[in-house]
Amino acid sequence: MSTVTPVSTSTSQRKKVTTLTFRQKKERGEPITMLTAYDYPTAVAMDKAGIDSILVGDSLAMVVLGYENTLSVTMDEMLHHARAVSRGAKSALLVGDMPFMSYQVTAEEALRNAGRFLQEAGMDAVKLEGGRDRAEAVRRITGAGIPVMGHLGLTPQSIHQLGGFRAQGKTASAAKILLEDAKILEEAGAFSLVLEAVPARLAEYISKQISIPTIGIGAGAGCDGQVLVTHDLLGLFDRFTPKFVRKYADFHTEMNKAFTQYIDDVETKRFPAIEHTVEMTDEEWNEFISKK
Numbered sequence: 313m314s315t316v317t318p319v320s321t322s323t324s325q326r327k328k329v330t331t332l333t334f335r336q337k338k339e340r341g342e343p344i345t346m347l348t349a350y351d352y353p354t355a356v357a358m359d360k361a362g363i364d365s366i367l368v369g370d371s372l373a374m375v376v377l378g379y380e381n382t383l384s385v386t387m388d389e390m391l392h393h394a395r396a397v398s399r400g401a402k403s404a405l406l407v408g409d410m411p412f413m414s415y416q417v418t419a420e421e422a423l424r425n426a427g428r429f430l431q432e433a434g435m436d437a438v439k440l441e442g443g444r445d446r447a448e449a450v451r452r453i454t455g456a457g458i459p460v461m462g463h464l465g466l467t468p469q470s471i472h473q474l475g476g477f478r479a480q481g482k483t484a485s486a487a488k489i490l491l492e493d494a495k496i497l498e499e500a501g502a503f504s505l506v507l508e509a510v511p512a513r514l515a516e517y518i519s520k521q522i523s524i525p526t527i528g529i530g531a532g533a534g535c536d537g538q539v540l541v542t543h544d545l546l547g548l549f550d551r552f553t554p555k556f557v558r559k560y561a562d563f564h565t566e567m568n569k570a571f572t573q574y575i576d577d578v579e580t581k582r583f584p585a586i587e588h589t590v591e592m593t594d595e596e597w598n599e600f601i602s603k604k
């Protein structure tokens with residue numbers, strides 16, 4: 313840890329983004345910005361940059377915890393990371409992603425787990441995957457005053473049913489079901505809806521057919537907002553990058569360079585240098601040596 317006085321990072325606090333802000337942005341045709349975060353420093357940086365919303369996504373399982381897919385991550389793991397994000401972001405609307413099996417068994421369990429995201433982790437809302445089969449859970453959670461974001465299209469918690477990470481809604485019949493599900497979720501009380509990996513013309517059509525904002529990921533520019541997995545955007549996740557991602561940085565390569573340089577510096581004794589060391593006066597040193 314450096315002891316150098318940090319440059320002041322304090323700025324005047326932005327107004328808190330709420331579900332009402334989401335609705336107003338849709339009405340005004342202003343794109344809603346959302347990214348995922350799983351830790352304190354990322355949340356601080358995003359909030360400072362002016363992001364509308366932060367999703368503590370269950371993508372945590374893959375991009376941070378190294379699991380094969382999103383199915384293994386638990387409520388406790390999600391809450392642990394959600395707490396760190398809420399300590400860092402004060403203005404963005406914070407959405408906790410409900411992990412696999414935390415909301416599918418009963419609506420009561422769904423409500424209890426949704427409540428934990430607000431009560432124990434400082435989230436403002438929760439997100440869950442699925443359409444008509446989740447309507448009861450959405451009703452139950454929103455009935456308790458907890459805002460719910462839906463998620464349709466490629467729903468990673470159903471990869472085994474979908475046959476892998478594949479685009480959805482590409483046939484007329486699948487598109488019809490997707491539109492129906494979007495309307496069902498709206499009717500059940502969802503305040504917003506993620507549309508993942510669906511044809512752009514379908515996402516745009518659905519966005520116009522419902523009053524709640526759609527947040528697209530791999531769903532084209534016709535959605536009311538956009539979300540990306542931050543580790544994809546930063547080039548931090550090395551296993552694969554989905555086609556719909558724009559990489560804004562290559563942090564994996566940068567990290568590799570930095571670690572290689574550090575190892576080399578230590579091995580060749582170029583680090584630590586004199587400016588990284590703590591001094592002791594000659595007087596104290598001589599006293600120490602003489603009393604040895």
Ligand code: KIV
Pocket residue numbers: 348367368369370371372409463506508529539540541
């Ligand atoms: O978990 C996640 O990061 C998500 C986004 C892909 C929307 O659900």
